[in-house]
Amino acid sequence: MKLNLVPARTGLQWVKLGVKTFFRQPLAMSGLFFMFMATVSIVSLVPVLGTAISLALVPAATLGLMAASAEAAQGRFPMPSLLISGFRAGxxxxxxxxxxxxxxxxxxxxxxxxxxxxxxxxxxxxxxxxDEVSPEMVRNMFANQGLWAAMVLYLPLLMAFWHAPALVHWHGVSPLKSLFFSLLACWSNKGAMLLYFFGWVGVFMLGGLIMSLLGTLLGGTQALNLILYPMVLLMASMFHTSIYFSVRDSFVAEGDSAPIDAT
Structure with missing residues (x-):
């Protein structure tokens, strides 16, 4: 396994592949994402250790969604058992x-x-x-220094764990080394990762515009509340579907020139 450098425009391709693959199996992918979120939410209710345990499940659940995306990309129906792929490999x-x-x-x-x-x-x-969001509420939110500190500190953590579950599960890399290789891959392909990020920002903005238009056409705030959660679930599911492609294209097998197919 070695790092694969990709052009910056590949980031937009990952977004397109995520959307396209999601709509091949929309019910399955959104259902699996809902199961993941429901499981984490329920576990977090356990007293004392619930939050820590729910967070510890995130890498394995992310790996399960990658495996489901790989199945959907091949035209196969992703089964719920894929969510626990990380715990079924020995x-x-x-x-x-x-x-x-x-x-x-x-x-x-x-x-x-x-x-x-x-x-x-x-x-x-x-x-x-x-219950509308006022400009003052938005200003106060962005005036909170803790928010900016969390964003700055979370970015390297996100980069370190972006590829790590796949490297551990599919390629047998140790946990500590997987964090290093994941950071290296994200930084080396930072152009593609930036376009990937901005591509999804555009998708979410478009989704927000569609929700606003539908809310206006169907009756205002109450109608918007009815469509808000289904739309958020759909867009979040599409985003998680796309993660697999960013991981797949970032590494190649030794002696090969093509990205590793993790399926």
Missing amino acids: PDKTRSMLILGAMYAGGLMMVLGVSALFATDVPVPADVPG
Whole structure:
């Protein structure tokens, strides 16, 4: 396995492949993403350790969604059992995935703890009729230094864990090395990753515009509330479907010139 450098325009291709693959199996992909979110939410309710355990499950669940995306890309129906792929590849890889999960939980909790030190008190805005978001609420949110600290600290953590579950599960890389290779891959292909990010920003903005138009046509705030959660679920599912392609194209097999097919 070695790093594969891709042109910056490949980032937009990952977005397109994610959307295209999602619509091949929209019910399956959105259903699997809902199962992932529901499981994490339920586990987080466990007293004392629930939050840490739910965070530790994120890398394995992300790997499961990658495996589902690989199946959908091949025209096959992704089964729910794919969500636990990270725990079905033998004791060694299961242990590595659990270690990776513990590292992610610890890292994220450190990010939240440090960012809390930078948090500032902002005045509570006046209530807006209809539960609408006011400009003052947006200004206060972005005036919170803790938010910016969390974003800055979370970025390297995200880069370190972006490819790591796939490297551990499909390529047998140790958890610690997988974090290094993931960081290296994200940085080496930073042009593609930036276009990938901005591509999804555009998709989410378009989705927000569509929701606003539908809400206006169907009756305002109440109609918007009805379509909000299904649309958010759809777009989040499409985004997670696309992650597989960014991982697949970032590494090639030794002695080969083509990206590794993780299926």
